[in-house]
Amino acid sequence: xxxxxxxxxxxxxxxxxxxxxxxxxxxxxxxxxxxxxxxxxxxxxxxxxxxxxxxxxxxxxxxxxxxxxxxxxxxxxxxxxxxxxxxxxxxxxxxxxxxxxxxxxxxxxxxxxxxx
Numbered sequence: 001x002x003x004x005x006x007x008x009x010x011x012x013x014x015x016x017x018x019x020x021x022x023x024x025x026x027x028x029x030x031x032x033x034x035x036x037x038x039x040x041x042x043x044x045x046x047x048x049x050x051x052x053x054x055x056x057x058x059x060x061x062x063x064x065x066x067x068x069x070x071x072x073x074x075x076x077x078x079x080x081x082x083x084x085x086x087x088x089x090x091x092x093x094x095x096x097x098x099x100x101x102x103x104x105x106x107x108x109x110x111x112x113x114x115x116x
Contacts (some may be wrong), residue, residue: 001095004057004071006103013053014080018114022079025115029083032076039067042077056088056107057100072100075108082111105112 017023024032034042034054043051048065052058054077055070062069072092074084085108092101 002071002092003060004092004097005060007052007056007058007070007098009049010053010056010074011103011107014056014074014085015110017075017080017109018111021114023109023111023115024076024079024083025035026080027081029081029087032081033073033084033087034077038077047080056103057097072104074104080107080111082108082115085111 004022039051052070054075055073056073056094061072072088074088075081076084085104088104089101092098092104
């Protein structure tokens, strides 16, 4: 099983988006999460650090500037999705990636407080 560290830059990016009210409260994450084609289009016009900012986990041992390095996407590459954060909490919890789970949970709590 892969190991992950929390991507602190992604946590900061998510906080910034939440503070700016750049979020979606109700969405079907299965339909909203970026697919491979969407990610590829994003990477055509954005740097890897911008792509990384959408992923709460960094895969230990994976090469930088590869999709394999980035895990636990929480938004659609434009806005934070509440359903995306819930998916991150669930997946990280399921596979016992406690640090990522807690980071996603804290962001979810921040979003819920901000949204009222």
